[in-house]
Amino acid sequence: MNDLASLVDWSRAQFALTAMYHWLFVPLTLGLSVIVAIMESIYYKTRDPRWLATTKFWMTIFGINFAMGVATGIILEFEFGTNWSNYSWFVGDIFGAPLAIEGLLAFFMEATFIAVMFFGWKKVSPRFHLSATWLTAIGASLSALWILVANSWMQYPVGMEFNPHEMRNVMDDFGALVLSPVAINKFFHSVLSGWTLAGVFVIGVCAWLLLKKRNIEMAIRSIKVAGWVGLAGILATLATGDGSAKVVSKVQPMKLAAMEGLYKGSCGQSIVAAGILNPDKQPGDNQSPYLFDISIPNGLSILAKGDSDAFIPGVEDLINGISLTPQGDTIRGISYAERIARGKSAHEALRRFDSAQLAGDESAMLLAHSDLKKDFQYFGYGYFNSVEEAIPNIPMTFYAFHIMVILGGYFLLFYIAVLFFAYKKRNIIEGNKYLQMIAMLSIPLVWICSEAGWVVAEVGRQPWVIEGLMPARAAISNIPTSSVITTFTLFAIIFTGLLIAEINIMLKYISKKSKENIDTI
Amino acid sequence: MFNRAKRIIDFYIDGFRNMTVGRSLWILILIKLFLIFVVLKLFFFPDFLNTNFDTDEERARHVRHELMNDR
Numbered sequence: 408m409n410d411l412a413s414l415v416d417w418s419r420a421q422f423a424l425t426a427m428y429h430w431l432f433v434p435l436t437l438g439l440s441v442i443v444a445i446m447e448s449i450y451y452k453t454r455d456p457r458w459l460a461t462t463k464f465w466m467t468i469f470g471i472n473f474a475m476g477v478a479t480g481i482i483l484e485f486e487f488g489t490n491w492s493n494y495s496w497f498v499g500d501i502f503g504a505p506l507a508i509e510g511l512l513a514f515f516m517e518a519t520f521i522a523v524m525f526f527g528w529k530k531v532s533p534r535f536h537l538s539a540t541w542l543t544a545i546g547a548s549l550s551a552l553w554i555l556v557a558n559s560w561m562q563y564p565v566g567m568e569f570n571p572h573e574m575r576n577v578m579d580d581f582g583a584l585v586l587s588p589v590a591i592n593k594f595f596h597s598v599l600s601g602w603t604l605a606g607v608f609v610i611g612v613c614a615w616l617l618l619k620k621r622n623i624e625m626a627i628r629s630i631k632v633a634g635w636v637g638l639a640g641i642l643a644t645l646a647t648g649d650g651s652a653k654v655v656s657k658v659q660p661m662k663l664a665a666m667e668g669l670y671k672g673s674c675g676q677s678i679v680a681a682g683i684l685n686p687d688k689q690p691g692d693n694q695s696p697y698l699f700d701i702s703i704p705n706g707l708s709i710l711a712k713g714d715s716d717a718f719i720p721g722v723e724d725l726i727n728g729i730s731l732t733p734q735g736d737t738i739r740g741i742s743y744a745e746r747i748a749r750g751k752s753a754h755e756a757l758r759r760f761d762s763a764q765l766a767g768d769e770s771a772m773l774l775a776h777s778d779l780k781k782d783f784q785y786f787g788y789g790y791f792n793s794v795e796e797a798i799p800n801i802p803m804t805f806y807a808f809h810i811m812v813i814l815g816g817y818f819l820l821f822y823i824a825v826l827f828f829a830y831k832k833r834n835i836i837e838g839n840k841y842l843q844m845i846a847m848l849s850i851p852l853v854w855i856c857s858e859a860g861w862v863v864a865e866v867g868r869q870p871w872v873i874e875g876l877m878p879a880r881a882a883i884s885n886i887p888t889s890s891v892i893t894t895f896t897l898f899a900i901i902f903t904g905l906l907i908a909e910i911n912i913m914l915k916y917i918s919k920k921s922k923e924n925i926d927t928i
Numbered sequence: 929m930f931n932r933a934k935r936i937i938d939f940y941i942d943g944f945r946n947m948t949v950g951r952s953l954w955i956l957i958l959i960k961l962f963l964i965f966v967v968l969k970l971f972f973f974p975d976f977l978n979t980n981f982d983t984d985e986e987r988a989r990h991v992r993h994e995l996m997n998d999r
Contacts, residue, residue: 471953474956474957477960478960478964481964481965482968485969485973488974489973490976492975493991493994493995496987496988496991497991497995522940522943525947526942526943527943573988574989574995575988754995757992757996758996761992761993881994881995884976890972894968894972897968901963905956905959908956912956
């Protein structure tokens with residue numbers, strides 16, 4: 408068991424490291440491509456060469472970031488085949504189809520038009536070039552769409568049927584997969600958060616230019632575009648975050664309870680705006696979940712259900728399968744103990760199927776298949792021996808969620824202030840060192856916010872790899888833990904080195920260009 | 929057809945040749961791609977099921993037994 412726990416933990420740590428590394432580059436690509444496309448659109452309309460120079464400056468930074476991130480996502484696919492082979496087989500074409508579409512359609516679209524963007528300035532017409540720039544931005548978002556569709560299926564498996572002959576899930580409704588409410592919300596939330604991140608990045612770099620008193624006109628011009636893109640991004644991110652909360656409350660209520668550190672729910676449930684969790688709190692004891700909290704009355708009921716009196720279940724309610732009506736009546740649902748029992752029945756049916764297949768007994772196979780179908784939705788629970796095993800890491804989910812939300816609120820104020828100063832009080836944004844320092848310090852904060860979002864999404868759904876169907880411990884390959892530790896260490900060393908080298912190239916470029924008059928490039 | 933292909937290839941060659949920022953970046957990209965596809969993929973990330981089993985039936989049976997084991 409210890410060996411298994413160690414193998415699961417190292418496999419998860421490796422996947423988390425790779426995914427978080429990959430996600431350092433993706434949101435900047437998503438957002439900066441839009442900012443560059445808008446700048447080029449302004450140039451196309453005005454034919455003002457200063458906008459052309461501004462576009463080229465940011466386009467080069469976009470290119471450096473794109474190069475930095477290129478192929479880092481491929482490692483995740485290697486890990487599926489090596490470390491998560493049970494999972495890879497079990498998901499069948501459901502995971503493969505969106506990834507194949509991503510590779511064929513979006514990646515090639517992106518890669519083709521990026522070449523025109525960078526190499527085509529004097530070789531294609533301005534209209535064609537502008538189209539290529541916009542198509543690059545659209546291609547980047549389409550890439551993200553298919554990856555997020557695949558991820559959303561893991562959070563909310565729909566549109567498939569399990570085939571015990573092949574031991575694979577077979578897609579039977581592509582529309583349900585692509586249009587699942589989780590996928591739609593996740594797509595807009597993730598892509599638009601990229602706009603927020605890129606806006607902060609551009610404004611932070613421009614703040615540095617203003618601090619150094621270099622290329623002030625270009626900096627102010629860029630701040631205005633980045634400010635509007637970022638403001639649109641953060642408003643839409645907040646709106647889709649609200650949509651995500653409503654979807655999560657329906658399909659992953661345990662994740663919502665973990666996000667809020669909520670053990671015992673109520674009607675008209677308050678939301679914790681900020682707080683410190685009690686580290687000794689365990690489900691079922693009488694301790695308070697918080698050492699300190701600032702709560703907004705009815706907030707969670709409104710956020711999750713759009714109804715100030717709605718019942719929001721906590722961890723203990725979900726374990727016990729209990730919910731309440733606004734009148735205080737108890738409604739009994741299916742408890743986690745029952746889910747575990749039904750999961751074990753599904754396992755037993757699969758064993759019978761296997762024996763019948765070996766014996767060539769078709770009627771016994773049909774019967775076992777039919778029994779498996781009845782309890783298949785609880786298949787993953789069959790791996791647990793106690794209900795506690797089905798609870799995610801509450802502190803990590805809680806703090807990541809609150810860091811994300813607090814920083815999200817900060818960025819809304821940040822963008823309003825930046826745009827106000829950029830248009831009305833330009834002398835303040837040009838001359839105030841403190842504002843410039845805040846803008847520069849916001850760059851690491853926006854990345855923390857973005858990565859925290861992924862921690863909420865991925866840690867909050869643990870122990871599941873596929874919600875309800877497959878926990879991480881069943882998904883991993885039976886390989887030596889030492890080999891996973893080796894590849895984890897290798898990846899960490901190599902990619903930290905590459906990251907330092909690549910950031911160095913970006914900083915050198917910004918520093919070098921800042922000493923020239925960018926408007927005359 | 930041939931001319932069009934040649935123009936596309938020339939487009940890329942000229943683009944790469946005239947890059948200003950890209951040289952050290954391209955060296956890093958090539959190092960990265962080499963590490964990912966040659967070192968990591970070949971030596972550290974073999975496809976577990978494809979390496980250890982020859983047919984889909986064997987792979988399905990292995991996964992079934994893995995998932996039926998009380999892990």
